[in-house]
Amino acid sequence: MYDARIKPKDLLSITVVSSEPEASRRYNLFTPQAQDLTNSLNSQPTIQSYLVDNEGNIELPILGILNVKGLNTKELESLIEKRLTPFFTGEMPIITIRILNYSINVLGEVLRPGKFVTANERITIFEGLALAGDMTIYGKRDNVKVLREGMNGERKIYTVNLNDKNVFDSPAYFLEQNDVVYVEPNQSRANSSRFGAAETYRISTLSVLISLATMAATIYSITR
Structure with a gap:
C-alpha cells in the first residue's frame, strides 16, 4: 500500500x-485571518501549519524540533503521540x-495543463491525467514522462507506458508531491506544428512583400 x-x-x-x-490547546496554535469591514464577523482563525525545512525538521510547541523527513503521516502521528505521553x-x-x-x-498534450492541489495524498498517474482533462488525441500514451525530485534533492525522470499491463508496477504509477507529468506530442502533432510554423513564416513574408510593393507603387504614382 502506497503512502506519501x-x-x-x-x-x-x-x-x-x-x-x-x-492540555491539547497548547499544541493547536491558531493564526488569525486578515479581516476587513465586510467579513470581520465571519472570519475564523485557522490552525497554524508547519513548513518542513531543508533538513526535514519542524518545530512544535513544547516538543521542540522533530525530524520528519521520510516519514508518512501515520508514522509521524505515532511519533508525536509517543512524545506527548508524559x-x-x-x-x-x-x-x-x-x-x-x-x-x-501536468503539462504537454492534455486538455487543461496546469498545477493541481489535491487533498488526496495517494494519487495515481491516471488520476493526475484526469485532473487535467485527460490526454488530447495527439498525446503519446506509451511515452509519458514523470519528473521527480527525491527526498534529498536528486532529480529523476521516469518513462511510463500507459498501454503496458505492468504500468501498475512503475515507481511513477503513484505520483508524489510536486511531480511533473509531461505528455509528449505524437508525430502527427509534431508535423502539424512544423507545418503551421512554416505557413506562418510564408504568410508573414508574403505580407511584407505586398506591403513593400504597395509602398513602391504609391511612391511611383506620387513622383511621376
Whole structure:
C-alpha cells in the first residue's frame, strides 16, 4: 500500500484532540485571518501549519524540533503521540496530520495543463491525467514522462507506458508531491506544428512583400 512520504518544503497541518482541552490547546496554535469591514464577523482563525525545512525538521510547541523527513503521516502521528505521553494524565490524544500543499503539475498534450492541489495524498498517474482533462488525441500514451525530485534533492525522470499491463508496477504509477507529468506530442502533432510554423513564416513574408510593393507603387504614382 502506497503512502506519501514527507519531504522538505511540505506544509503540514497538525491537530491534537483529547478529553483534556487545556492540555491539547497548547499544541493547536491558531493564526488569525486578515479581516476587513465586510467579513470581520465571519472570519475564523485557522490552525497554524508547519513548513518542513531543508533538513526535514519542524518545530512544535513544547516538543521542540522533530525530524520528519521520510516519514508518512501515520508514522509521524505515532511519533508525536509517543512524545506527548508524559503531558496527558488521561486517555491519549488523537493526532491528525495532513500535507496541505500536496500538488502535481501536468503539462504537454492534455486538455487543461496546469498545477493541481489535491487533498488526496495517494494519487495515481491516471488520476493526475484526469485532473487535467485527460490526454488530447495527439498525446503519446506509451511515452509519458514523470519528473521527480527525491527526498534529498536528486532529480529523476521516469518513462511510463500507459498501454503496458505492468504500468501498475512503475515507481511513477503513484505520483508524489510536486511531480511533473509531461505528455509528449505524437508525430502527427509534431508535423502539424512544423507545418503551421512554416505557413506562418510564408504568410508573414508574403505580407511584407505586398506591403513593400504597395509602398513602391504609391511612391511611383506620387513622383511621376
